[in-house]
Amino acid sequence: MISNDTDRKFMKQAKGLRRKADISSESYIQTVIRRFRRHHLAAVSLIVLGVIVLAALLAPVIAPYDPNEIAGPFGGAPSKEFWLGTDQIGRDVLSRLLYATRISLLVGVMATVISTVIGVILGLIAGYFGGVADMIIMRFTDMVMSFPYILLVLVAAAIFKPGLWNIILILGFVDWPGIARLVRGNVLNLRETNFIKGNIVAGMPLRHILFSEILPNTVAPILVYATSVLALSILDEAALSFLGQGVQPPEASLGNMLNGAQSLTVLTTQPWLWIPPGLLIVVIVMAINFIGDALRDALDPNSGR
Amino acid sequence: MLDENKVPLIQVEDMKKYYPVKGGIITHTTGHVKAVDGVSFSIMRGETLGLVGESGCGKSTIGRQLVGLETPTEGRIYYNGCELEEIRKNKKEMERIRTKLQMVFQDPYSSLNPRKHIYEILAQPMLYHHISEKSTVEQDIIKILDMVGLPRTVLGRYPHEFSGGQRQRIGIAKALSLNPEFIVCDEPVSALDVSIQAQILNLLKDLQKELGLTLLFVGHGLGAVNYVSDKIAVMYLGRIVEYGEAKEIFNHPKHPYTRALLEAVPVPDPKEKKRGRKLLQGEIGSSMNPPEGCRFHPRCPYASERCETEAPVLKGSVHMTACPVVLSGTEVASHG
Numbered sequence: 001m002i003s004n005d006t007d008r009k010f011m012k013q014a015k016g017l018r019r020k021a022d023i024s025s026e027s028y029i030q031t032v033i034r035r036f037r038r039h040h041l042a043a044v045s046l047i048v049l050g051v052i053v054l055a056a057l058l059a060p061v062i063a064p065y066d067p068n069e070i071a072g073p074f075g076g077a078p079s080k081e082f083w084l085g086t087d088q089i090g091r092d093v094l095s096r097l098l099y100a101t102r103i104s105l106l107v108g109v110m111a112t113v114i115s116t117v118i119g120v121i122l123g124l125i126a127g128y129f130g131g132v133a134d135m136i137i138m139r140f141t142d143m144v145m146s147f148p149y150i151l152l153v154l155v156a157a158a159i160f161k162p163g164l165w166n167i168i169l170i171l172g173f174v175d176w177p178g179i180a181r182l183v184r185g186n187v188l189n190l191r192e193t194n195f196i197k198g199n200i201v202a203g204m205p206l207r208h209i210l211f212s213e214i215l216p217n218t219v220a221p222i223l224v225y226a227t228s229v230l231a232l233s234i235l236d237e238a239a240l241s242f243l244g245q246g247v248q249p250p251e252a253s254l255g256n257m258l259n260g261a262q263s264l265t266v267l268t269t270q271p272w273l274w275i276p277p278g279l280l281i282v283v284i285v286m287a288i289n290f291i292g293d294a295l296r297d298a299l300d301p302n303s304g305r
Numbered sequence: 306m307l308d309e310n311k312v313p314l315i316q317v318e319d320m321k322k323y324y325p326v327k328g329g330i331i332t333h334t335t336g337h338v339k340a341v342d343g344v345s346f347s348i349m350r351g352e353t354l355g356l357v358g359e360s361g362c363g364k365s366t367i368g369r370q371l372v373g374l375e376t377p378t379e380g381r382i383y384y385n386g387c388e389l390e391e392i393r394k395n396k397k398e399m400e401r402i403r404t405k406l407q408m409v410f411q412d413p414y415s416s417l418n419p420r421k422h423i424y425e426i427l428a429q430p431m432l433y434h435h436i437s438e439k440s441t442v443e444q445d446i447i448k449i450l451d452m453v454g455l456p457r458t459v460l461g462r463y464p465h466e467f468s469g470g471q472r473q474r475i476g477i478a479k480a481l482s483l484n485p486e487f488i489v490c491d492e493p494v495s496a497l498d499v500s501i502q503a504q505i506l507n508l509l510k511d512l513q514k515e516l517g518l519t520l521l522f523v524g525h526g527l528g529a530v531n532y533v534s535d536k537i538a539v540m541y542l543g544r545i546v547e548y549g550e551a552k553e554i555f556n557h558p559k560h561p562y563t564r565a566l567l568e569a570v571p572v573p574d575p576k577e578k579k580r581g582r583k584l585l586q587g588e589i590g591s592s593m594n595p596p597e598g599c600r601f602h603p604r605c606p607y608a609s610e611r612c613e614t615e616a617p618v619l620k621g622s623v624h625m626t627a628c629p630v631v632l633s634g635t636e637v638a639s640h641g
Contacts, residue, residue, distance in 0.1 A: 203404055
């Protein structure tokens with residue numbers, strides 16, 4: 001019995017060792033994927049989000065009706081013909097939902113890209129050069145951060161005429177301070193490391209040091225932060241469109257589809273008008289946040305496993 | 306110094322490096338950390354100078370000035386007879402000389418980019434400086450890896466897959482890859498296991514002989530420094546207190562501080578304990594506000610009143626000491 005036990009223990013150890021050996025030979029990407037897959041919630045989220053994105057991309061193919069066409073009865077309940085019913089002026093809610101997801105995701109992704117680019121560039125400059133550049137950039141960042149930004153967005157939307165691209169630009173220019181701070185902090189750390197000093201001693205040019213040495217080492221936290229910015233941007237777009245300052249009708253977005261739910265009658269008697277877009281926002285934002293959470297764990301170079 | 310015709314490869318004249326200390330409600334400079342305070346020395350081509358001293362005495366700072374990571378507050382550095390500050394003004398000249406001065410870092414765990422594999426780490430600087438071409442770079446790297454005792458299989462692997470000793474070898478390979486003339490080794494073995502230390506020291510020694518390199522070896526253990534160095538400079542609080550041939554300093558230390566450092570070297574003989582070693586008392590002084598006169602006097606067993614007011618200068622021709630109470634041979638004899 002005892003020998004059996006020790007045998008088993010030994011086998012277990014050997015297995016562990018072999019697994020360790022496997023790990024050491026796998027590439028960074030493989031490690032990240034393996035660690036990511038351990039977060040079941042995130043894996044499911046990724047699939048859900050994938051389906052939603054695919055549906056949004058294929059909207060012109062899938063959508064049963066033209067989203068702006070008056071195709072059925074006014075405010076019709078879900079039926080065989082109109083799966084999610086029709087809105088007050090007889091447009092198919094399902095078709096509009098598909099196109100709205102498209103717009104909302106576009107706004108979210110583009111705004112995130114813009115704010116990430118701005119944040120990364122400003123953060124790199126502030127962190128690497130320090131001194132006056134750092135002071136000016138960081139004070140400006142504090143200023144943008146301390147402004148009640150819904151107000152800022154509303155004012156900007158009022159000045160620049162609400163519309164799809166204006167919303168993207170406005171959200172993009174509002175969300176960067178967090179990323180700038182994050183990047184700056186990371187660069188401050190990295191600048192003092194020996195491998196950066198080694199590259200300076202080796203006479204490598206500034207662009208190499210900034211973009212080939214420092215940036216790849218901050219990509220992980222940027223990516224994680226960007227997922228939360230993505231979720232926020234989608235929420236912000238919904239909020240703005242709900243307030244009528246975002247994407248303008250007849251173009252559909254998840255936010256302005258909710259706009260109709262401002263009236264009590266719609267809320268109580270026509271739930272098919274607001275439950276699907278509302279639910280979709282919740283699902284998208286939650287999925288993105290779960291994915292971001294798992295990414296943080298998976299990309300962390302300090303967690304050994 | 307013995308051969309007047311030869312120009313030293315590295316010459317330092319009265320180097321000072323002060324770091325400002327900021328403080329106060331409205332941030333302003335409240336004082337200076339005098340990391341290096343008036344240091345002069347020279348290193349001949351093909352020679353190894355060992356720089357020893359306690360942590361915080363400014364030895365690593367000197368290294369950083371020499372490879373151009375920082376510029377001294379005062380004083381001049383000559384490389385091959387040309388002043389480094391002048392060279393820096395001329396971009397083309399700087400480009401040429403840049404790769405000639407390299408550095409091996411103390412901590413091998415942070416001196417390699419964790420996101421790059423060894424091939425990238427070694428190839429990128431070589432390609433940028435046109436030391437090698439795309440078609441030949443792999444062969445060149447393999448040659449260098451061979452020199453530092455690593456197989457070619459390491460090329461596709463990442464730094465975290467290596468042990469400290471192996472990483473230090475890669476660090477040395479990185480410095481060597483740019484065909485340097487002068488390498489600053491900033492405590493290259495102090496982060497390694499004792500058994501690995503000897504390997505790395507031997508490697509450095511062999512490479513130095515083979516390639517005719519000139520080294521500045523910074524360390525805090527006299528044993529390791531003595532092993533690789535031709536000359537040794539002992540530093541205390543930003544100043545050199547003793548300078549000379551390694552053997553001479555090791556066997557006949559004149560400065561009380563050098564003596565104390567040697568006393569602190571552990572001896573693998575249990576009977577030795579009974580012989581009552583004199584260990585240094587107290588802490589190294591503040592480099593913001595160093596002691597008046599001889600900086601070592603608060604801890605010096607031989608200190609006299611004169612030491613409290615008069616700052617001693619380096620004296621002597623071959624074996625130089627900055628101490629008025631130069632120890633005579635008889636006192637040293639007990640040390641063997």
